Amino acid sequence: MSSHAIPRRTLLQGALVATAAAFNPVSRSWAASPEPGTVSLPPLDGQLLMDAAARTRAADDFGHSVHRTPWAVLVPGSVKDIVKLVRFARAQRLKVAAARGLGESHSTYGQAQVDAGVIIDMSALSTIHEVDETSAWVDAGVRWIQLLQATTPLGKSPPTLTDYIDLSIGGTLSVGGIGGQVFRWGLQVDNVLELEVVTGTGELVRCSPSRKRPLFDAVRGGLGQFGIIVKARIRLVPVPPRARTYTALYKELSLFLKDQKQLAEDGRFDYVEGFVVSADGGRAFQLEAVKYFAEGAEPQDATLLAGLSFQPATLQVKDSSYFDFVNRLAPVVAFLQSSGAWQLPHPWIDMLVPEKAAEAFVEKVLAETPDADMGQGPILLYAVRPPVVTAPFARVPAGKTAFLFSLLRTAVPPTPENVAALTAKNQEIFQQLVAVGGKRYGAGSIPMSAADWREHFQPFWERFQRAKRSFDPDNILTPGQGIFS
Numbered sequence: 355m356s357s358h359a360i361p362r363r364t365l366l367q368g369a370l371v372a373t374a375a376a377f378n379p380v381s382r383s384w385a386a387s388p389e390p391g392t393v394s395l396p397p398l399d400g401q402l403l404m405d406a407a408a409r410t411r412a413a414d415d416f417g418h419s420v421h422r423t424p425w426a427v428l429v430p431g432s433v434k435d436i437v438k439l440v441r442f443a444r445a446q447r448l449k450v451a452a453a454r455g456l457g458e459s460h461s462t463y464g465q466a467q468v469d470a471g472v473i474i475d476m477s478a479l480s481t482i483h484e485v486d487e488t489s490a491w492v493d494a495g496v497r498w499i500q501l502l503q504a505t506t507p508l509g510k511s512p513p514t515l516t517d518y519i520d521l522s523i524g525g526t527l528s529v530g531g532i533g534g535q536v537f538r539w540g541l542q543v544d545n546v547l548e549l550e551v552v553t554g555t556g557e558l559v560r561c562s563p564s565r566k567r568p569l570f571d572a573v574r575g576g577l578g579q580f581g582i583i584v585k586a587r588i589r590l591v592p593v594p595p596r597a598r599t600y601t602a603l604y605k606e607l608s609l610f611l612k613d614q615k616q617l618a619e620d621g622r623f624d625y626v627e628g629f630v631v632s633a634d635g636g637r638a639f640q641l642e643a644v645k646y647f648a649e650g651a652e653p654q655d656a657t658l659l660a661g662l663s664f665q666p667a668t669l670q671v672k673d674s675s676y677f678d679f680v681n682r683l684a685p686v687v688a689f690l691q692s693s694g695a696w697q698l699p700h701p702w703i704d705m706l707v708p709e710k711a712a713e714a715f716v717e718k719v720l721a722e723t724p725d726a727d728m729g730q731g732p733i734l735l736y737a738v739r740p741p742v743v744t745a746p747f748a749r750v751p752a753g754k755t756a757f758l759f760s761l762l763r764t765a766v767p768p769t770p771e772n773v774a775a776l777t778a779k780n781q782e783i784f785q786q787l788v789a790v791g792g793k794r795y796g797a798g799s800i801p802m803s804a805a806d807w808r809e810h811f812q813p814f815w816e817r818f819q820r821a822k823r824s825f826d827p828d829n830i831l832t833p834g835q836g837i838f839s
Contacts, residue, residue, distance in 0.1 A: 373386065373404065374395060374403070375388060377448075382425075386404075399430070399435050401428075402427070409424055411457040412427050412475075413467060414457035415460070416462050416700055417464070418697065418699045420463055420467065421464075422468060423470075425471060428474045430474060430479055432479075433479065437556055437557075438556075440552050440553075440554065440556040440582070443471070447830075448471050448830065451466050451467065452525075453473055453474070453476060454466075460518070462701060462702045463701075464834045465834045476493075476494050480495040481496070482501060485504055485508065485590070490590055491585065494522060494523055498523060498526070499520050505590055506593070509595070510591065511591060511680070512542065512589065513535055517533055517627075524586065527542060527546055527549075529577065530543055530575045530745070532795060534627040535624065536742070536743075536758075537621070541745065541748055544743060547562060547589055548562040549573060549574075549586050550584050550586075551582065551583055552582045552584055553580065553581040554830055572747065574745040574748065575745045575749075578835065579821075579835065580821050580831070593676055594647050594676065596673060596675060600623075600643045600671055601670045602669045602670070603631070603633060603638045603664060604641065606663075613641065613664070615737050617643060618739055626644075627642045628734070628736040629733060631733075641664055644679060655671065698765060698766065699764070700731070701773055701776040701780060701799040703763075703794070703799065704760040704795035705794055705795070706738065706740075706750050706759075706793045707756060708751035709755040711790035711791065716757070719786075720733075730764060731762040731764045734758055734760040734762065735757060735760075736757065739754065739755060740752065747811065749814075750793055751793055776799075777799050777801065807836075807837045
């Protein structure tokens with residue numbers, strides 16, 4: 355089963371693009387044809403672009419604040435192209451990173467960019483190869499929305515979904531993949547059954563819990579440090595066709611966190627998230643909880659809401675199809691894109707805060723975060739259960755409960771000075787987070803030192819280093835994270 359996306363190499367046919375055929379290891383530059391002193395590229399099914407337009411587009415992401423320009427962009431025509439490119443890059447000491455599309459990475463701090471290296475445009479490989487009763491075998495460039503368009507008519511869905519589903523499967527599996535179903539199912543990386551990976555040595559490897567387990571564990575949430583995910587087998591679970599969404603407000607943070615924890619533990623809902631919202635000249639806390647159902651078996655509202663401490667007058671209930679619920683951000687994104695806000699800088703910070711410190715930490719950060727620092731961006735706050743997160747390098751706080759706390763800022767005004775100031779505030783908040791035993795999520799705008807990364811991956815830092823030596827010994831992959839720079 356193929357997606358309806360047109361392969362990018364088809365779009366490029368006939369276009370005026372500059373393609374590379376050879377590399378000069380002395381001048382560290384590409385050539386359109388073999389010349390004396392150059393090393394010829396292996397034959398490719400796709401194209402290696404070196405025109406300014408493609409390279410400029412690749413030097414951007416959703417953060418729109420970090421711009422690292424690659425020397426070339428690979429638009430692969432096959433997985434073999436990625437294998438050949440990685441082997442060539444290793445031999446020539448070139449850095450490589452994969453991105454979901456040119457300038458389309460949903461990272462916000464240059465994580466999927468490469469300065470003077472090669473970007474691989476994974477959107478060129480976007481085929482859904484197989485869907486069965488329990489799983490789907492897909493290219494890494496497939497978007498979650500494309501997979502859902504194929505599976506929801508069959509009554510199937512991946513268990514955990516990010517709020518924004520127009521992300522690539524390979525991209526979220528490299529970071530973690532977090533959403534309102536994590537309390538039950540874990541991250542998206544906890545729901546992948548098998549992977550095909552091109553390692554930093556240029557080896558194409560099929561791995562799973564029972565086959566090449568060290569690589570399987572390394573690449574899930576490994577921030578692109580050990581291999582490029584090219585295919586994935588995603589777990590599918592039965593899902594009813596309808597979804598009922600409940601929203602309600604809380605005045606008191608303590609009651610909100612208490613109910614969030616309770617709902618994560620008792621599992622009465624299928625999805626639970628929460629937000630910090632503006633209300634009555636101040637801030638309030640909004641619960642968003644969803645129950646999936648079939649026609650004729652509607653949820654019992656009173657039973658589901660029993661014992662919760664929200665303000666009764668603020669309760670709203672809405673029914674929709676399951677697909678419309680999981681794709682609920684589409685109209686919002688369309689508006690942001692049309693208004694130009696999507697193209698503004700987004701210095702985000704996503705945090706996982708341990709339960710014991712959550713109330714005091716959230717109160718302090720909110721007190722120090724005026725509305726102007728958010729630029730009308732949302733603030734997420736909801737419970738997750740660390741014990742259900744099993745991928746070792748997807749780091750979460752210790753304990754039975756933690757809280758995702760995300761400041762999804764838009765920099766207004768979008769000046770370099772304001773972006774730098776907000777990023778500096780993120781770094782200050784991050785240091786406070788570490789002090790209370792919290793962890794960051796890998797897509798945000800937080801400057802990290804080598805010591806910060808060591809602390810982040812504890813107690814698995816030595817294991818992380820060993821995996822790097824095994825699977826990317828020449829340190830060519832995904833330098834934008836800055837872990838081994």
